[in-house]
Amino acid sequence: MISYAVIDGAMEKGLLPMLEALDPPASCLYAEPVQPELVELAPYLVLVTKEVKRWLTTRDTPWGYYLMSEADLKTLRQHLRKYLQVLIPDQEKPVFFRFYDPRNIELLCDVLSDWQLHHFLGPIKTIVTVSKGTEIASDFTTRRAAFPADARSRQKMLVLQPDQLVRFNLAFEERYINKLAARMKTNAKRYTDDNYHPFAQALFYYLQQRDITDDRVISGLANLFIARGYNQLSDVPEYITTRLESLGAPGLVNAELLLIDELGSVPLLEEG
Template identity: 45%
Template structure:
């Protein structure tokens, strides 16, 4: 069989995915098992054969839509393999979590923490993996797969991928660094900002909020936007009223954040997720 190029497209990111599939109907299959709950149909990842229409459409997409894979196996076999990695088991957890391995913002960092053997198992039958989001990147896999005998994959001990504690800590550091960079970008995107916000300040704000038990992305994003609006560039510049709400109770972090937002805005702003995570 000749090699075929496929794309995994994230329905949670590409809002017009289903419209495109309906209009052009390229060979495609949802990675989630069917029947799907109605609310998941638009949010699911889909495996598409890269026809000319698909390639043209994805070339015009500026969002982190997903990844390209080249293989000589059928779509059915590829889908069956990829489905194994829609969930992973994290350290100290008994239940698996959803894993969006097809997110181009995360895939290379994930691959980098894997051993050659784990890469061989994860990318079984895949000749090349590519991403085009921001800076294009690709990895050829013939040499890697050639290290291991064809039947070596039978030695895989578990169908569910397990992330070790060391790997998780590596990924956590990478994601934290990238999130802090994103946080500085969020603060600098505020049209009302008089002075640019540094990554160093974003890191200090992140650490401050984490020490207060405010760790969810929505809360941190919204507090950063508020501080940007008020041109706060140092912990010493945080208004006493803000500190009293953020530091003054033992309530959950997200609850204290909402109290602050309600106090300042009179309502809780609608938050649109745009970040890094497992699921």
């Protein structure tokens, strides 16, 4: 069994310098030629040597995860490249899919049917994620037991059903709301014992209804409200909600102009 790592260059800025310094067998998962501006942001499949393993243990980013397989690098790369796009309901064309994000992989394996999972894994035997320095191995032997090793799907790419997409979206939304609540609690300072999840959840869905989905803007509004001492959505003054709900401009424009008037700019996101 061979150990590989799928590493996301967009999340781990030290990836390319590591590849240059240690020179392990590695390959970009994007099809060649890779556009120059994407080289640093692309996902890479890397053979885990002792040096690579040692380097990965020093990372505190959600860099990716380990794969265990008997396949060689070329075979595994060809297999993984098939999942950079998926078909989802109400979309005629495939959409880009970050299956290599460790925050997505467990959810993906959970929502797939056993047959879809068998097809998705292909030559992969085990997936190992890392959480707070602890490695967590997922073995799918039981779920794959009903299918011969050489069974192949006739579909050229993964197709998510409506109920699967709903589960994905709900999980992503909850993850974002939890992160937003944590930011709000950090910025509250004098309200550090409060639970900001209900406020974050109400604010998130309120802004979604107005097509305000930009992370910088959502976080900027959340921080503005916390700084003003608002502890729930009903505390927000009417003059602010009136501006956000104005039909004279798109919701995002309304929110950006509000932040500029109140704070002088749309705040940059803080790390994390």
